[in-house]
Amino acid sequence: MSSIRSDLLRHTYLFRVLQRVDGEIVDRTLMTLTLSCDHRILYGADAALFLNEINQLIEAPLGMAL
Secondary structure, three states: OOOEEEOOOOOOEEEEEEEEEOOEEEEEEEEEOOEEEOOOOOOHHHHHHHHHHHHHHHHOOHHHHO
């Protein structure tokens, strides 16, 4: 069994919110991203770094091609 498990393929939660960007209120679509791991095998800080990397790739997918 893997020490990291992600449910990205099973559930995707998208929702719309209003946010202030550069002084203007804009409509944004947000996605919830969750990661669970066994802390006996993997440090939580390492899991957070992994999740941050996934977040950056989702926000800038061109980075996956380079």
